[in-house]
Amino acid sequence: MMYGFAWDTSTPLAYAISILPILGIGLIVTLEATVCGFAIAMGVGLVFALLRRAKSRLITWPVGLIVEFLRDTPLLIQLFFLFYVLPQFGIVLPAFLTGALALGLQYSAYTSEVYRAGLEAIGRGQWEAATALNLTRAQTYRDVVIPQAIPRIVPALGNYLVSMLKDTPVLSVITVVDMLNLANLIGDRTFEYLVPLSLVGLIFLILTLGCSALIHVIERVLPKRGIALR
Amino acid sequence: MNPIIRFSNVTKRFGALTVLRDFDFEVKQGEKVTLIGPSGSGKSTVLRILMTLEPFQEGTLTLAGMPYHEPDGHGPFKAREKHLRQIRSHVGMVFQSFNLFPHMTVLRNVIEAPVRVLGLSRNEAECRAVDLLNMVGLADKKDHYPSQLSGGQQQRVAIARALAMRPRVLLFDEPTSALDPQLVGEVLGVIRSLAHEHDLTMLLVTHEMRFAREVSDRVCFFDKGQIVEQGEPERIFSSPEQPRTREFLASVLG
Amino acid sequence: MTWTQLLPNLIKGAEVTALIAVASTLLGAVFAFAAGIARVSGGRLLSAIALTYIEIFRGTSLLVQLFWLYYALPLIGISFDPIATGIFGLALNIGAYGAEVVRGALVSVSEQQREAAKALNFSGAHTMIHIVLPQAVIEMMPSFCNLAIQNLKDTALVSFISIADLSFHAQSLRNLTLQSVPIYTLTLLIYFAMALVIAAAMRWLENKLRRGAAFPKGAAS
Numbered sequence: 001m002m003y004g005f006a007w008d009t010s011t012p013l014a015y016a017i018s019i020l021p022i023l024g025i026g027l028i029v030t031l032e033a034t035v036c037g038f039a040i041a042m043g044v045g046l047v048f049a050l051l052r053r054a055k056s057r058l059i060t061w062p063v064g065l066i067v068e069f070l071r072d073t074p075l076l077i078q079l080f081f082l083f084y085v086l087p088q089f090g091i092v093l094p095a096f097l098t099g100a101l102a103l104g105l106q107y108s109a110y111t112s113e114v115y116r117a118g119l120e121a122i123g124r125g126q127w128e129a130a131t132a133l134n135l136t137r138a139q140t141y142r143d144v145v146i147p148q149a150i151p152r153i154v155p156a157l158g159n160y161l162v163s164m165l166k167d168t169p170v171l172s173v174i175t176v177v178d179m180l181n182l183a184n185l186i187g188d189r190t191f192e193y194l195v196p197l198s199l200v201g202l203i204f205l206i207l208t209l210g211c212s213a214l215i216h217v218i219e220r221v222l223p224k225r226g227i228a229l230r
Numbered sequence: 231m232n233p234i235i236r237f238s239n240v241t242k243r244f245g246a247l248t249v250l251r252d253f254d255f256e257v258k259q260g261e262k263v264t265l266i267g268p269s270g271s272g273k274s275t276v277l278r279i280l281m282t283l284e285p286f287q288e289g290t291l292t293l294a295g296m297p298y299h300e301p302d303g304h305g306p307f308k309a310r311e312k313h314l315r316q317i318r319s320h321v322g323m324v325f326q327s328f329n330l331f332p333h334m335t336v337l338r339n340v341i342e343a344p345v346r347v348l349g350l351s352r353n354e355a356e357c358r359a360v361d362l363l364n365m366v367g368l369a370d371k372k373d374h375y376p377s378q379l380s381g382g383q384q385q386r387v388a389i390a391r392a393l394a395m396r397p398r399v400l401l402f403d404e405p406t407s408a409l410d411p412q413l414v415g416e417v418l419g420v421i422r423s424l425a426h427e428h429d430l431t432m433l434l435v436t437h438e439m440r441f442a443r444e445v446s447d448r449v450c451f452f453d454k455g456q457i458v459e460q461g462e463p464e465r466i467f468s469s470p471e472q473p474r475t476r477e478f479l480a481s482v483l484g
Numbered sequence: 485m486t487w488t489q490l491l492p493n494l495i496k497g498a499e500v501t502a503l504i505a506v507a508s509t510l511l512g513a514v515f516a517f518a519a520g521i522a523r524v525s526g527g528r529l530l531s532a533i534a535l536t537y538i539e540i541f542r543g544t545s546l547l548v549q550l551f552w553l554y555y556a557l558p559l560i561g562i563s564f565d566p567i568a569t570g571i572f573g574l575a576l577n578i579g580a581y582g583a584e585v586v587r588g589a590l591v592s593v594s595e596q597q598r599e600a601a602k603a604l605n606f607s608g609a610h611t612m613i614h615i616v617l618p619q620a621v622i623e624m625m626p627s628f629c630n631l632a633i634q635n636l637k638d639t640a641l642v643s644f645i646s647i648a649d650l651s652f653h654a655q656s657l658r659n660l661t662l663q664s665v666p667i668y669t670l671t672l673l674i675y676f677a678m679a680l681v682i683a684a685a686m687r688w689l690e691n692k693l694r695r696g697a698a699f700p701k702g703a704a705s
Contacts (some may be wrong), residue, residue, distance in 0.1 A: 028659045035344040072679035073632055074640035076651055081672065084664035127281050129329035133343035133395060137311075143342060147333050166545040170641070182550055193555040201552060203545040 002182070007190060011189040014171050015195045019186055023199060026179035033178065034165045042157070045111025054114060076170055078102050081175045097170035107164050118149035149221045162208050169200075177216035180201065185223025195198035217225070232295065233430050234399060235280065239482045240289035249275050250444070251456045259398070262425050262432045264442040267452030268478060273435045277401040280433070281323045282307065293317055294398065319347075322397030326404040328384040330376040330391070335357040337372040338365065348395065356395070361417045362379075362390040366420050382413030386420050393424075394446055394447070400424070404436040414438070421445065439482055443467050451475045487666050490657060497653030498674050504567065505636045505678070508574035512569035513628075515579025520586025525612060531568065534583065541580035547641050551574055554645040565676060568640035577582075578635040585627040589620035622693050633679045640675075648673060 003025055005094070008018040051063045076089040079102040086093065093101070120144050172181035183200045187193035233256035242250040242290040249272045257263050265273040274353055278284040282298070291298045296317060296341065303309040330339050341357035344350045345358060350358070363369040366386035368379075376384050385405055399478040402421065406414040418441050424430060425445040436442055450460040451472070459472045469474045515537075518607040522534035541549065550573045558561060564572065593616045643652035656669040658664055 005580075040232075069672070069676055072637070073650065073675045074637040076643070077654065077668060077671050077675065078638040080655065080658070081664070081668040084658065085668065088664065125325060125327050126331065128281075128323075129282060129325065131318070131332070132281050132323040132325075134347045135343060139346050143346065144331055148331075163382070169545045169547040171291075173644070177366070180551070182546070184551070187555065192559070193551070194559045197548060197552045197556045201544045201548045202543050204548060205438055205540065207540070208543040221306035 002186065002189075007186065009190055009192060010075035015076060015190075016199050017093040019183075019199070021197055022182055022186065023179050026166055026177060027203060029096070029176065030165070030178045033096065033103065033168045033171055033176065034161070036097075037103030037168075038108065038161050040101060040113045041107035041160070044104060046115055048108060048112035048137055048201035049115035049119070052112065053119070065214065066201050067109045067112055070105055074104060075106045076173065078106055079170060079174060091111065095171075095174045095176050099168075099176045100176060101162055101215060103167060103171070106167075107160055108216045110160050114153055114160070115149075117156075118153040119145065121152055122148050123143070145173065151219075154222060156221050157217065158211070162211045162215075166204060166205060207218075233257055234294050235345070235433075236290075236292045237276075238290050238350055240286050240291055242272075242279060242286040244245070248455065250279075253455065255455075255457065257399075257431060258435065260429050262434070262445055262447045263396050264434045264446040264449045264451060265443060265452055266436070266439065267458075269471070271452040272455040273452045274403050277323065277403050277433060277435060279292050280399070281321055281401060282318055284374055289450075307398075312459075318329065319395075320398045321383070322392035322395050322399070323401040323403065324385070324388050324405050326407050328376070328381070328388045328408070330384055330388055332376050332391065335373050335375055336368065336379070336387050337412060339387060343391070344394050347387070359390070359394060362393050365423070366390045369415075380413055382407045382416045385409065389420055389424075398429070399431045399433065400438070402432065406436065406438060416456050431462045433479065437482065439467070451478065453478070485523050487670065490661075490666055490670060493657055494650060494653055494670055494674060495693050497648060497650035498678070500567075500648055501636075501639050501650040501675075502678065504570055504574065504639050504642060504647070505632075508578065508639070509632050509635050510607055511571060511575035512578035512582055512631075516582025516586050519583035520590065521612065523583065523587045524590045525608065538580045538583050539575075541577050542584070545645065546573070546577045546638055549577055550641055550645055566645050566647045567641075570639075570645060571613070574606045574635060574638055574642070578631055581631055581634075582628065583677065585624050586629065587621070588621040590616055590625075592623060592677065622690065625686060625690035625693065629683060629690075632682050632686060636679055636682060647688065664700075 002022050005020075005021045006018065008014045023105050048063055048067050052060050052067070054060055054063075079099065082102050082105075083095070084100050086098065126144055126148070127140065130144050135143070168178055169180035172174075172178050172184070175181075183196035186196045234349065235255070235257040236286075237253050237255040239249055240253040240255075241248065242253070243376070253272075255276070258400065265276065267273055268357050275284060279286050279298075280293070285308070286298075298314075298317060299301075299308040300310065300313055301458045303313070304471070307314060315339075317349065334342060334453070335355065335437070337359055340362060341355040344355040344358065345352060360369055360372065363372055366389055368386055370381055371379060371383065371387075376387070390406075405421065407418050409417065418438065421432075422441075422445055423436070425432065432478045446463050448460060449463045449466045451466065451470070452458070459466065459470060466475065470479060519537055520536040522530040526534060552568070553569050553573045554566070563569075585691070597615055597619065598611065601615045606615065639649060640651040641657065646652075650671060654667050658666050661667070686689050
C-alpha cells in the first residue's frame with residue numbers, strides 16, 4: 001500500500017494496473033523536474049551563448065571552459081556536488097530544486113551550443129544588409145536573426161528536452177520521489193521488480209516517442225519558408 | 231557646390247595590413263563614379279567604409295558635411311551608434327551576394343526597413359515597394375521567397391530594397407560578380423536606368439568595363455590602396471596615361 | 485583526510501570506470517555497426533529488429549535499463565555479475581545512439597559512389613565493406629567522439645548496481661569523511677580529465693583514418 005493505493009500481485013497484469021496510479025504520482029514529479037530543469041537550461045544556456053560571443057577573451061575563455069566542464073562531467077556527480085556542497089555555503093534548497101538545478105546546469109552546456117550554432121549559421125551578409133538598411137541591433141535580432149535561427153534551434157532543443165526527460169530518474173538518488181524511485185520502493189516491498197521496472201520503461205518509451213512526434217509536428221509548422229536549413 | 235562624399239587622408243588598416251593609406255577622394259552630388267582595379271586593391275573597402283561596415287583609423291571622412299568620426303567618439307568607429315545611424319540614413323548598398331533576408335517574401339524584404347526605420351505605415355511602404363518592384367520588373371514576384379528567384383532577380387530585389395530607403399548615395403559592390411553570365415544583363419539594365427536619376431549619387435565597383443564606360447561620369451583606377459588614375463571614362467579607356475592602368479585594362483579587356 | 489589521501493582512493497575507482505568505459509564503448513560500437521548496417525541494408529526483418537532495438541534503448545532511461553538488467557532479469561533466470569551487467573547495459577544504450585550515427589553516415593555516402601560500385605559489378609557486401617564503410621566511418625568520428633564522452637559520463641550510473649567505480653568510491657568516501665567539497669571536486673576533475681583523454685584519442689583516430697582515406701594503402705607505397 002502506498003499513497004492509499006493497494007497493489008494486487010495475483011497476475012502481472014493486475015499488478016501493473018494496480019501500481020499504475022502510484023507511478024502516475026511519480027510521473028508528475030518526473031515531468032515537473034524536466035520542465036523546471038529545461039527552463040533553467042534554456043535561460044542559463046542563452047547567457048553562456050551570449051557571453052561566448054563577447055569580444056574579450058577574458059570572458060569567452062573562462063566561459064568556454066565552464067561549458068566544456070559542465071558538458072564533460074557526469075550529471076550524477078554534479079548532482080551530488082550541489083546536494084552536499086551548496087548547504088555548506090548556507091544555500092539549502094529542497095531536493096527537487098537541487099535536482100532541477102543540476103539538470104538545468106548540465107543541459108545549459110548543450111543548449112548554449114545549440115544557440116551558438118543557430119546564431120553562427122546566419123551569415124555575415126545578413127548582418128551587413130541589416131546595417132545597410134539602418135536597422136537597429138534589436139531590430140536586427142528580432143526581425144532578421146532570431147526568425148532564421150529558430151527553425152534551426154527548436155528541433156535541437158527538443159531533442160535535448162527528450163534527453164533530459166530520460167535523465168530525471170537520476171534525481172531519485174537525492175531522495176526525489178520520481179517514477180523510478182517509486183518503482184524501486186514498490187519492488188522492495190513486493191520483492192517483484194520486473195513489472196514495476198518494465199512499466200517505468202514502457203512509460204518512458206511512450207513519453208519519448210510522443211515527444212519526438214510532437215517535435216516533428218512543431219518542426220513542420222514552424223515558419224521557415226525560404227530558409228535553407230542545411 | 232560642396233562634394234557629398236569627401237575622404238581626406240583616410241588610412242584603413244586590417245591588423246598589420248594597410249588597405250588605404252592617406253586616401254583622398256571626393257564625389258559630387260549626383261555623380262556616377264565607377265571604381266575599377268585588380269581585386270584586393272581597396273575598392274570594396276571604400277564602399278564598406280562609407281556604409282559603416284568597416285571602421286577606419288586615421289583621417290577624416292564626411293558625408294553631406296557630416297564627419298564619420300565624432301570628436302569625442304569611442305570604439306572602433308569613433309562614433310556613437312546614434313551618429314552612425316544618422317549617416318547610414320543617407321546611404322544604401324547593394325551587395326555582391328544580394329544578402330536578401332531568406333525568411334521574408336520579396337515584398338517584406340523591401341518594406342521591412344521603411345516600416346521599421348523610417349516609420350512609414352505598412353500601406354504606404356507597400357505602395358512604394360510595388361512601384362520599385364515594378365521598376366525592376368518584379369512586381370509579379372512580390373509574394374515569392376528569395377530562394378524561389380534566380381540570382382539576377384534576387385539582385386534586382388536587393389536594388390529595390392536599397393532604393394526603398396531613399397538614399398542620397400547608393401553603393402554597388404560588384405553587383406554582378408556572383409551572377410551567371412546570362413543574368414548579368416538584366417541587373418545592369420536596372421542600374422543603367424538608375425544612372426539617369428539626376429540627384430542620386432552612385433558609387434559602383436565592377437569588373438564590367440563596357441558598362442562602366444557607358445554609365446559613369448568618372449572612372450577611378452585603383453591599385454594598392456590608391457587611386458592611380460581617374461577621369462572621364464572615354465579618356466581612361468581609350469588613352470590611359472599610367473602604365474599600371476594600361477596593363478590592367480589590357481588584361482581585363484583582352 | 486587530506487586531498488592527497490583522498491586521491492589514491494578515487495584513482496582506484498577511476499580504474500574501474502576506465503575499464504567499464506572502454507569495454508562498453510567498444511562493445512557499443514559493435515552494436516552500433518550491426519544495427520546501423522541492418523537498418524540501411526538488412527532486409528525488412530533485420531531492419532525492423534534493429535529499429536525496435538534502437539527505439540527501445542533510445543526511448544527509455546539508461547538508469548531504468550540498468551535496473552531492469554540488474555534487478556528484473558534475474559527474476560526470470562538471467563543473471564550476470566554486476567560488472568558484466570554494467571558493461572552490457574551501457575553498450576546496449578550507447579550502441580542504439582551509435583546505430584543512428586552509423587545509419588546517417590552510410591546514407592550520406594553519395595549515390596554516385598554506389599552507382600559506380602554497381603557499374604563495376606561489385607556485390608552488395610563488397611560495396612558496403614570496401615566502398616561505403618571506409619568513407620562513412622570518417623563521417624561518423626565526430627559523433628562517435630561525443631557518444632564516447634557521453635558513455636563515460638553514463639558509467640557513473642553503474643554505481644547504482646553496486647559496481648565500485650569512481651562515483652561509488654566518491655560516494656562512500658563522502659559518507660565516511662563528510663568532506664564533500666574536496667571529494668566531489670576531485671571526482672569531477674578526474675572525469676573531466678578522462679573526457680579530455682577520450683576526445684584526444686578520438687581526434688587522433690579520426691586523423692589516422694582521414695590520412696588512410698586520402699592515401700589508400702596500395703596507392704601510397
